[in-house]
Amino acid sequence: MTNRKTDAGNYFEDFTVGQELVHTSPRTVTEGDAALYTALYGARFAPTSGATTAEALGYDRQPMDSLLVFHVVFGKTVPEVSLNAVANLGYAAGTFQAPVYAGDTLSARSEVIGVKANRDGRTGVVYVHSVGRNQRDEVVLDYVRWVMVRKRDEASPAPETVVPELPKAVPADQLTVPFGEGSFDTTLSGSPHLWDDYEPGERIDHVDAMTIEEAEHMLATRLYHNTAKVHFNQHVEQHGRFGRRIVYGGHVISIARALSFNGLANAVSIAAINGGSHTNPTFAGDTVYAWSEVLDKLEVPGRTDVGALRVRTVATKDRACADFPYKGEDGKHLPEVVLDFDYTVLVPRR
Amino acid sequence: MTNRKTDAGNYFEDFTVGQELVHTSPRTVTEGDAALYTALYGARFAPTSGATTAEALGYDRQPMDSLLVFHVVFGKTVPEVSLNAVANLGYAAGTFQAPVYAGDTLSARSEVIGVKANRDGRTGVVYVHSVGRNQRDEVVLDYVRWVMVRKRDEASPAPETVVPELPKAVPADQLTVPFGEGSFDTTLSGSPHLWDDYEPGERIDHVDAMTIEEAEHMLATRLYHNTAKVHFNQHVEQHGRFGRRIVYGGHVISIARALSFNGLANAVSIAAINGGSHTNPTFAGDTVYAWSEVLDKLEVPGRTDVGALRVRTVATKDRACADFPYKGEDGKHLPEVVLDFDYTVLVPRR
Amino acid sequence: MTNRKTDAGNYFEDFTVGQELVHTSPRTVTEGDAALYTALYGARFAPTSGATTAEALGYDRQPMDSLLVFHVVFGKTVPEVSLNAVANLGYAAGTFQAPVYAGDTLSARSEVIGVKANRDGRTGVVYVHSVGRNQRDEVVLDYVRWVMVRKRDEASPAPETVVPELPKAVPADQLTVPFGEGSFDTTLSGSPHLWDDYEPGERIDHVDAMTIEEAEHMLATRLYHNTAKVHFNQHVEQHGRFGRRIVYGGHVISIARALSFNGLANAVSIAAINGGSHTNPTFAGDTVYAWSEVLDKLEVPGRTDVGALRVRTVATKDRACADFPYKGEDGKHLPEVVLDFDYTVLVPRR
Incomplete structure (x- = not known):
């Protein structure tokens, strides 16, 4: 009766500092995604609305919305990072780098950079540094987030606390x-x-x-x-x-x-x-x-x-x-x- | 506390006959928009359903639905024309001209062709002639609409009434x-x-x-x-x-x-x-x-x-x-x- | 007052074994349809998620989801087959053949391969063999379904019963x-x-x-x-x-x-x-x-x-x-x- 082939996601005990997580299902973003993004939010910012304004501004082509890129990369990280999360606590040091165009395929990897057991004995905080890349291996988004994750076994011992130092804001030169x-x-x-x-x-x-x-x-x-x-x-x-x-x-x-x-x-x-x-x-x-x-x-x-x-x-x-x-x-x-x-x-x- | 950078839209007093309105955020329409249009309405007319039937009929490629073009051009006009509208009163003299294909970027301009203060002192009717064009400056849609718009200040004087003469129907030669x-x-x-x-x-x-x-x-x-x-x-x-x-x-x-x-x-x-x-x-x-x-x-x-x-x-x-x-x-x-x-x-x- | 131009769909009496039905509105499937399919179901299977994984696996390009192909071909058959259906009873012998890519135009034809009047005198079962093809006339999907369809006239005589023999499962060599x-x-x-x-x-x-x-x-x-x-x-x-x-x-x-x-x-x-x-x-x-x-x-x-x-x-x-x-x-x-x-x-x- 055990579903040995089902992915139950990672629990707090499964994360160790330095661990690398390869996220699954690289995702090709298209004009279809962009249209849905417009239908969902109605954003009218010039470069993501029209190819002509985007190209005039200096883009190679009409780009995907930065936040669509964020959501796709974030989504990639969910199965390995936050399937058993109680709460998504914060973000830091996020930088959008190479622009993303229709047809690009986004994949993501994360490194665990901090863990901290909570006093309640049932949860802990996990810090991950996630990087989204396109099919040419160029970084499109690099960010840190931390989430509160359930423990599988409340009796499992607390790991050594590692809390990464994070910048208050991304400096202009980055x-x-x-x-x-x-x-x-x-x-x-x-x-x-x-x-x-x-x-x-x-x-x-x-x-x-x-x-x-x-x-x-x-x-x-x-x-x-x-x-x-x-x-x-x-x-x-x-x-x-x-x-x-x-x-x-x-x-x-x-x-x-x-x-x-x-x-x-x-x-x-x-x-x-x-x-x-x-x-x-x-x-x-x-x-x-x-x-x-x-x-x-x-x-x-x-x-x-x-x-x-x-x-x-x-x-x-x-x-x-x-x-x-x-x-x-x-x-x-x-x-x-x-x-x-x-x-x-x-x-x-x- | 005033939001000096926020667009409050035009009120009745802001419109004068002859005034030109440049509408913002030119919009590139794509296969993504067409798919959403299908999902929203389920229309099955031959040329907008399939590329093969469209091309057999004599289109260069599968066209965008005329009404999708209408909605996009209409949408462009809303921020400057009807953000403070009480009602959208009518349409006239609308002609669809160049066909619109996936990848075309639509922009719009309007000219105010009529104004008429209402007796209630709080609203007036504004007539605009709007023209949507593609990235090659070809007209894709040309139409007149009139809307009832709120006055900003009920005490503001009524402008001289101008009501454009409009055709009952578009003649065949147009x-x-x-x-x-x-x-x-x-x-x-x-x-x-x-x-x-x-x-x-x-x-x-x-x-x-x-x-x-x-x-x-x-x-x-x-x-x-x-x-x-x-x-x-x-x-x-x-x-x-x-x-x-x-x-x-x-x-x-x-x-x-x-x-x-x-x-x-x-x-x-x-x-x-x-x-x-x-x-x-x-x-x-x-x-x-x-x-x-x-x-x-x-x-x-x-x-x-x-x-x-x-x-x-x-x-x-x-x-x-x-x-x-x-x-x-x-x-x-x-x-x-x-x-x-x-x-x-x-x-x-x- | 009769709507002579309206399609009322076929009733049980309209189907005869051997009859061919040409389904209308060939439909071009695009990246827009694929994005909507993702938004509707969230499927993350490798080849339909990313072009890179699809191509590594041996596809020419990122394919459309098999079930999106199924739904589009099925949808084509509804106006002629099941507009007056009470129930969709079963499927058999369905094979997905040529892969479908963005830009392909799918059309469908069906042959009636069985009819069986129900004892209630008001309905009957119709078996159709439907074939979906792309614009190069390659078969993309071939399947049988049977539906319970209303009679137009309960007094109409029952046709000779023909129930096709159908395989329990598609064999490996097909x-x-x-x-x-x-x-x-x-x-x-x-x-x-x-x-x-x-x-x-x-x-x-x-x-x-x-x-x-x-x-x-x-x-x-x-x-x-x-x-x-x-x-x-x-x-x-x-x-x-x-x-x-x-x-x-x-x-x-x-x-x-x-x-x-x-x-x-x-x-x-x-x-x-x-x-x-x-x-x-x-x-x-x-x-x-x-x-x-x-x-x-x-x-x-x-x-x-x-x-x-x-x-x-x-x-x-x-x-x-x-x-x-x-x-x-x-x-x-x-x-x-x-x-x-x-x-x-x-x-x-x-």
């Missing part, structure tokens, strides 16, 4: 601009505001909002080959912590990014993920709003046509963001805040 | 046939009935029906880059006029067109939009039926292989169309009628 | 391997278990599960050009047998196949459909689980790199499959069992 020096037409891009016009501390309510449906987040999550069970099985989840399927956190990131077009239209590409946490769960029926704060303004070495903005985008559920909801007096995220995402975008300069 | 002279095989097209077999006054109940889901109309509307808020935000709409998100009217047009296959299977392409109104709102959960009446039968100058039919397709919600429901004794559309669409299709001849 | 001799990397495929590791009688609980949404099964069914009304019209179905739209049985086959990855990851392609029945209806809201039994292990003539497994995959609704639910003491399928599918997969050998 940012890749995935396009050459071209031209950028603000009459076509949706906003006159360029890099020069943003200042650290500036906050933007993105105004628009999007209600999530079950079919949408499941279509998205399957598209990314993300197999985490909590997103798909209502028969089990009806008896779970929330009584409902949980929306993949990356789906909320993509909604927030799409909403951010209204105020950050010229943030043509994401260059880095500095950090991020899914501060509360999101469910079908929730309406997601977002606001952003410019955290930093960076010159990109060697480029005068484009600069970088470090941005925090906060997404909420069922609460408009005109008053920039974030944390309570206790320093904790408000219950309506579902995402606190710290990333770096590229914005053309004057 | 129709473009987007394919060369080829061959058409009715054993493969789904119906033996050709142009010769239809007569003005003839009415067809399309029999089939389609229930709309929230996920479907939102996927469609985002795919078209249509950003009108009423389609997406249940958190606000629950307190709105209808308590629900409103389905994009164009989604209903596409459902009605797909249903019309059963009775008008050989209407291989839409050549013109003569007029149309969304007579009642449609919501998720509604089941859409449709019937059509042949309004006119037109020879296409220079072509003996193909003719045109001017057709009115009426769509209803939750009411079968065997008795051709349309208007009540008061001359108003019945409450179940959601669409009254007057357009011209191309049909191969004997 | 299997086509759609790829040349290449290499297969189990570190990338998701499982170390090859053909050599499976034995007849072995049963595998696929563990994972998927809850179905209305939007999903309707998107899928329209994508396949399947026009059967029971899947789409809630306005009618609310008063029907089940009060709900019925999920297309093929949607459940594809869910079960995607779930079977966990335990049968190296079953890279389906070569044959030996039989299958949709034992109970499936509805939106149902959560589908699956388990499989290896029925037979076949050498493929002329190939030492790949073998075949005849597999029965059983899908259930709202019931986990750890105890392999199948039939009751009365020999009938349990009410939770929705699919009993007998097919042959190709698995690389050591």
